[in-house]
Amino acid sequence: MRNGDAFDPNCPTRLVLDRIGDKWTVLVVLILKDGPLRFTQLRDRIGGITPKVLTQTLRAMARDGLVTRQIYPEVPPRVEYSLTPLGHSLQGPIRAITDWAEENVTEVMAAREAALAE
Amino acid sequence: MRNGDAFDPNCPTRLVLDRIGDKWTVLVVLILKDGPLRFTQLRDRIGGITPKVLTQTLRAMARDGLVTRQIYPEVPPRVEYSLTPLGHSLQGPIRAITDWAEENVTEVMAAREAALAE
Numbered sequence: 652m653r654n655g656d657a658f659d660p661n662c663p664t665r666l667v668l669d670r671i672g673d674k675w676t677v678l679v680v681l682i683l684k685d686g687p688l689r690f691t692q693l694r695d696r697i698g699g700i701t702p703k704v705l706t707q708t709l710r711a712m713a714r715d716g717l718v719t720r721q722i723y724p725e726v727p728p729r730v731e732y733s734l735t736p737l738g739h740s741l742q743g744p745i746r747a748i749t750d751w752a753e754e755n756v757t758e759v760m761a762a763r764e765a766a767l768a769e
Numbered sequence: 770m771r772n773g774d775a776f777d778p779n780c781p782t783r784l785v786l787d788r789i790g791d792k793w794t795v796l797v798v799l800i801l802k803d804g805p806l807r808f809t810q811l812r813d814r815i816g817g818i819t820p821k822v823l824t825q826t827l828r829a830m831a832r833d834g835l836v837t838r839q840i841y842p843e844v845p846p847r848v849e850y851s852l853t854p855l856g857h858s859l860q861g862p863i864r865a866i867t868d869w870a871e872e873n874v875t876e877v878m879a880a881r882e883a884a885l886a887e
Contacts, residue, residue, distance in 0.1 A: 657796065657799065657867055657870070658796060658799075658800065658814050658815050658816055659816050660816040660817030661816075663874040663877075663878055664867065664870045664871050664874050665816075666874075666877075666878075667870040667873065667874050667877050668792055668795065668796075668866070668867065668870050669792050670877075671866060671869070671870065672790060672791065672792035672795050672866065673790065673792070674786055674787050674790035674791070677786065677790050678775065678776060678786075681775065681776075682776065696776050697776050698776055698777050698778040698779075698783075699778030713884070714880065714881055714884040715877045715880050715881060716876060716877060716879070716880025716881075717877075737873060737876055737877070737880075740869070740873065741869060743865065743869075744862075744865035744866045744868070744869045745866075747861065747862035747865040747866075748786070748789060748790065748862045748863075748865075748866065749775055749782065749786065750862070751789070751858070751859060751861075751862045752775070752782045752785040752786050752789065753782050755785065755855060755858065756781040756782050756784075756785050758834060758855055759781075759784075759785050759788075759833045759834060759835075759855070760781055760784075761834070762832065762833050762834025762855075763832055763833060763834075766831070766832040
């Protein structure tokens with residue numbers, strides 16, 4: 652299996668792209684940039700995410716080595732999520748995507764409005 | 770409405786991120802890099818995409834000003850899809866993501882295997 656053909660659904664690079672090319676993963680990486688957060692803090696900051704989808708996203712990111720889950724033996728137990736060094740290394744590429752979005756949002760919105768008016 | 774808060778589901782930047790943070794959009798941008806292609810050529814190159822999902826992806830990308838659809842009056846009519854200058858401008862940020870995927874695929878796969886072994 653080659654690593655280089657992202658168009659092949661069995662290619663490892665494509666499998667990785669499937670994960671990081673997911674808007675919830677992108678948002679979790681951005682939001683954990685400054686340090687660990689609890690599940691409810693993540694849920695409250697990411698508008699529009701359901702608890703079920705956030706759970707699935709965090710589980711998949713943990714499986715892929717992007718986040719860790721730390722349990723503190725308190726009453727009730729405190730659970731915090733943080734980025735691993737691998738997860739942190741995604742900040743650069745993700746920043747390139749969000750910078751593009753911020754720079755081009757006006758043009759995209761104008762295209763959408765023109766399409767609606769057709 | 771602020772442009773800057775990607776965590777707000779009504780924020781324009783988030784709306785743009787929802788579109789470009791989609792693996793099919795990423796693959797279509799990569800595949801149209803070198804010039805226009807017909808629908809069947811796109812479908813054949815992008816392994817694992819259904820015609821329905823490809824149609825939806827191209828329609829959404831056209832609406833957002835990322836691709837254009839050119840119809841040639843031949844018999845049968847030839848339809849080609851190509852990137853707009855806006856669509857081309859996504860190559861840089863998308864390349865940052867695919868480069869990351871290629872560099873880190875071994876680490877991600879090792880994490881997945883370790884998680885499966887638990």
